[in-house]
Amino acid sequence: MKKPLILVTADVKPLDGYDWHAAPSTYLQATLSGADAIPVILPSLGAEVDLDAVLDRVDGVLATGSRSNVNPQLYGAEATEANGPYDAARDATTLPLLRRAVERGIPVFAICRGMQELNVAFGGTLLTEIQEMAGRSDHRAPTSEHQDERFRIAHTVDVASGGQLGKVIGDEKFEVNSLHRQALGDLGKGLKIEAQADDGTIEAVSVTGAKGYVVATQWHPEYWVASDGPSQKLFKAFGDAARAYAAQRT
Numbered sequence: 001m002k003k004p005l006i007l008v009t010a011d012v013k014p015l016d017g018y019d020w021h022a023a024p025s026t027y028l029q030a031t032l033s034g035a036d037a038i039p040v041i042l043p044s045l046g047a048e049v050d051l052d053a054v055l056d057r058v059d060g061v062l063a064t065g066s067r068s069n070v071n072p073q074l075y076g077a078e079a080t081e082a083n084g085p086y087d088a089a090r091d092a093t094t095l096p097l098l099r100r101a102v103e104r105g106i107p108v109f110a111i112c113r114g115m116q117e118l119n120v121a122f123g124g125t126l127l128t129e130i131q132e133m134a135g136r137s138d139h140r141a142p143t144s145e146h147q148d149e150r151f152r153i154a155h156t157v158d159v160a161s162g163g164q165l166g167k168v169i170g171d172e173k174f175e176v177n178s179l180h181r182q183a184l185g186d187l188g189k190g191l192k193i194e195a196q197a198d199d200g201t202i203e204a205v206s207v208t209g210a211k212g213y214v215v216a217t218q219w220h221p222e223y224w225v226a227s228d229g230p231s232q233k234l235f236k237a238f239g240d241a242a243r244a245y246a247a248q249r250t
């Protein structure tokens, strides 16, 4: 059987006088080795691309993390310079993409900004600068030039028993990394909490009633997929869902 194709979302980054549509290699490698699938980057061209024509040809969608924030105007809040940077082209692509993929039953794995996009795509809101909120911990990455340090284990998460995430990695508490300053606020339509940090921050969600596999995490399983058990299980489950979808698509 052919390996499934996974659509990977892209940031738009200026470099060498061009705008590049790019995804970090960690997501691409985790798709290859952890999900045993082929990653294909979707440029963030918004409404210029017929999403259904693309989704007809793929078996899963991986929504990546990014330092940029979803523009708050998309969930009824004010955009400010301090809240940026934003990536309007990415927002214009990923929000409709995630809505459509979920509607069509195409497996979705959304990570960090990807999880925040999923929530906003379904009408939810985001909290910002959560480290300044009473009772909340600091979920930002440590300041370091070394990626292993930035992606180091930061806190534990509690998995909701009997949920989608529990089916994949078990209901036990486990440890995750943390590189975000925003978090889910009001949940979008159908979104269900699958894991939370001790300070109440929503760490994973699924979509109730979705036709296909949908799991989203606020942490980054792609980074330690070569060595961390829960990260491996998450990418393997996503790959299996994409293989099952591919088998019935063709």
Ligand SMILES: N[C@@H](CCC(=O)NCCCC(=O)O)C(=O)O
Pocket (backbone or CB within 6 Å): 064, 065, 066, 067, 068, 069, 070, 111, 112, 113, 114, 116, 141, 179, 180, 181, 182, 183
């Ligand atoms: N900007 C949002 C989303 C967080 C996210 O996706 N982080 C990945 C950052 C990767 C890095 O810093 O290298 C937020 O801050 O909540």
